[in-house]
Amino acid sequence: AQSVTQPDIHITVSEGASLELRCNYSYGATPYLFWYVQSPGQGLQLLLKYFSGDTLVQGIKGFEAEFKRSQSSFNLRKPSVHWSDAAEYFCAVGSKGGNKLTFGTGTQLKVEL
């Protein structure tokens, strides 16, 4: 069975500091990996995705993520956090063409000014 673990429920960073959100997955085949962001009262917005190829993927809003197969990880990073990045972040795993996206429980990011 596929699963996603986001070990950090809450993270607080200062504006301008760097950020890394952790995501570990369990999946039997080649995973398709996603990071979504959910602002308060909003739906989920896709930040970036990894299907194949270069293991470092760039997304919107200055985010990037690195796929590490040996560690079953897909951590999200940003060099300098902005106050508007405060939101909840979800990692998800699925299969090519599949209908089942498995989500992690999310990481709530707070940004201190």
Add this chain to the structure above:
Amino acid sequence: NAGVTQTPKFRILKIGQSMTLQCTQDMNHNYMYWYRQDPGMGLKLIYYSVGAGITDKGEVPNGYNVSRSTTEDFPLRLELAAPSQTSVYFCASRLDRGQDTQYFGPGTRLTVL
């Protein structure tokens, strides 16, 4: 394009009442999904559809029904509301089997008292 729209945004139901959550997308996507999001949990798939007239169960279908009479619309029906169905419901769509990104609506917050 409006993308994926959901109505209503909020609703309070009494135990045993029924209601339909509406979902419409204007992107001509074939695949549509219903998820529920409970506090501290990731999204769980309720039902999905791969095209008009075709629906299938997800992880947590009990207590819900769906239909897909058109490409654009994918309503979710609660027949006998129970407190366990208090949740935030998200609808999502995806173009087709070859395109793996799901696009989410803003959600419906449902409380059953």
